[in-house]
Structures are given as C-alpha cells and as structure tokens.
Amino acid sequence: MGHPVLRRPAEPLNAAAIGSDEIKRLIADMIDTLHDYGGIGLAAPQVGEPIRLAIVEIPEDGSRYGNLPGMSLSVFINPTITVLNGETHGFWEGCLSVPGLRGFVERPQHIKVDYLDINGSADSIELNGFLATVFQHEFDHLDGKLYIDRISDTRLLAFEEEYMRYLAPREDDEVPVEVD
Secondary structure, three states, X not given: OOOHHHHOOOEOOOOOOOOOHHHHHHHHHHHHHHHHHOOOEEEHHHHOOOEOEEEEEEOOOOHHHXXXXXXXXXXXXXXXXXXXXXXXXEEEEEEOOEEEEEEEEEEEEEEEEEXXXXXXXXXXXXXXXXXXXXXXXXXXXXXXXXHHHHOOOHHHEEEHHHHHHHHOOOOOOOOOOOOO
C-alpha cells in the first residue's frame, strides 16, 4: 500500500503481448509470489506491473477457506465483471498489498467474468458466493482500488492479531471469512 501502481487503473494487454516471453515470465513470477505468500489470488499491479492480468488458485483442501471447492490455477487477462444479482454479503478480507490488516467488505454475490485466457481466447465464468468476492477483490486491483476502499464501517477494520483474537469465526462457522 502506498505504491502508485496500486492506485491507478491498469492498462489492457494487447493481443501481441499475450503469450509473449515477457508475459509468460511475469505469470511465472506471480505464481511463485502467490505460493510464497499463501494467497489465493494476485493481480499484476500488486507486483508493480500496471497491466490487466490476474491469477487465482484455490487449494483443493480448502481448509483455510471453509468448505470452498478447489480451483486450479487460472489466468485472467483484461477481465470485466457483470453483476448478475446485486444482493450483497460480507466477508473479512485481507490482502498481500495491505499486510497485517483484515476488513469486513460487502460485495455482490453473483457475477459473470468475461476475460481472455493465457492463450488469448475469450472465455467467461459465472461465480457465486465467496468465489464472487475473491474475483471482485482481485480485479479491484486492476482498477486502482484496494479492499479498504470498500469498507463501509471502519470499525470493521482490524489488525490480524486482534481479528484472530476477537472477530474471526470459530470452527463451527461454515462460511469462509477472508480473501488474500
């Protein structure tokens, strides 16, 4: 947080850049970073690259995120979100770009994402619930936004230690509570 790339809209990738060695290296670096920090999503601006590219990977065990089904590593280029149902639900979000904090953010829970895949082919995916939140969180980075910009009640922003001590759902809660 504080780096100017995180606060400005990212540029779309043109067709010639998709599949280039430079973009392949960037994606490989982003995957390493995602795994090193234990996140489930990462956008190019988070590693200093002002382009509309993000990756998402949900571990199969899903233990950290409740009963969330796994999602293999996927690359999203020039994604756009369409809200299919404006009903919102909130989750406690965290972010590799805002270390040490968690904040409660409400977002639409039914979206469609149109994007280009790693080969430049057009595709789309429809997402519900926590997965919709994950994608909105990551793609916010492509628009120069952080989850803290979306917190409607700043009393629901906490340091991770206090979040874990006072605010985190306990084992018997069934919904995932965080996004990284």
